Amino acid sequence: MPSFECFGKNCGFHTSAPSEAELMTKIAxxxxxxxxxxxxxxxxxxxxKAAIKK
Ligand SMILES: [Zn+2]
Structure with missing residues (x-):
């Protein structure tokens, strides 16, 4: 499952989704x-996109 950890300063947001398309929606x-x-x-x-872990 693709996951993403936000690299924003003092953010710490982490999310995952069944597909990269859904993950991009969540990130957006x-x-x-x-x-x-x-x-x-x-x-x-x-x-x-480079930070997305597949
Ligand atoms: Zn963030």
């Missing part, structure tokens, strides 16, 4: 509410 929601990224900038998105 988190980025929006916790980090005011709506949408996630492309350079951050690259880091997010």
């Amino acid at each position: 929601e988190h980025a929006k509410t916790a980090h005011k990224m709506d949408p996630i900038p492309p350079d951050i998105l690259v880091k997010v």
Whole structure:
């Protein structure tokens, strides 16, 4: 199951989902509410994808 741990400063958000697509949805929601990224900038998105553990 793909999982993701947020690398945001003092964040510690951790999530997982049955598929990477669902995980991305959860990450996008988190980025929006916790980090005011709506949408996630492309350079951050690259880091997010690299940080996903499959
Ligand atoms: Zn975060």
